[in-house]
Amino acid sequence: MAKKDFNAKTPASEHRTINAQPRLHQHASEIQQYGTVSHMLPLDLEEPVRLEMTEQLNLLLADTMTLRDLYKKSHWQVAGPTFYQLHLLFDKHHEEQSEIVDTIAERIQLLGGISIAMAADVAETTRIERPPKGREEVPVQISRLLDAHQIIISHCRELAERSTKLGDAGTNDLVVSDVLRTNELQVWFLSEHLVDAPLVIADQTRLRNAS
Numbered sequence: 001m002a003k004k005d006f007n008a009k010t011p012a013s014e015h016r017t018i019n020a021q022p023r024l025h026q027h028a029s030e031i032q033q034y035g036t037v038s039h040m041l042p043l044d045l046e047e048p049v050r051l052e053m054t055e056q057l058n059l060l061l062a063d064t065m066t067l068r069d070l071y072k073k074s075h076w077q078v079a080g081p082t083f084y085q086l087h088l089l090f091d092k093h094h095e096e097q098s099e100i101v102d103t104i105a106e107r108i109q110l111l112g113g114i115s116i117a118m119a120a121d122v123a124e125t126t127r128i129e130r131p132p133k134g135r136e137e138v139p140v141q142i143s144r145l146l147d148a149h150q151i152i153i154s155h156c157r158e159l160a161e162r163s164t165k166l167g168d169a170g171t172n173d174l175v176v177s178d179v180l181r182t183n184e185l186q187v188w189f190l191s192e193h194l195v196d197a198p199l200v201i202a203d204q205t206r207l208r209n210a211s
């Protein structure tokens, strides 16, 4: 057996430059355009159904992302004697809305679509009114949040019916179990704060009127 010559030089063609640098600033065209769905998926759901459902879910997603951000704004900017409890409540609702955002976005992707993602695109798409940058009173903050919930809830009811009609049981389940029910519960927790109930001294005017 011939001995290996360890001093022999490697031919120039076999030289490789070791370059551990990351390749930065790369660009290429998109691999799938927004507003399309992939053609072949083993989901037993026709392409037109997936197209309509992903379009509707993107509207729901844009509104939910806006509501999520509105909760964080309210969490930071709340003022007044109920600061602490509202500061905590707004953050809890923000967390719950964040989870819903992920659930909706991933359903859009699994249906073969593209989820809306960036703030500028969300702002163009949402039906929720843009709040001012500055601080607002608690009743105004809560009213804004309730208006946003109402937009989402009414869309959920339409979408629940439509998805059932089209045979998309998964979307129906997500819309009802995750989105609608969470929003209904949050509406209850918010709206109780707008009931004008006495804080310290009971209102005896009705007692007097009854006697």
Ligand SMILES: [Fe+2]
Binding pocket: 075, 091
């Ligand atoms: Fe915080």
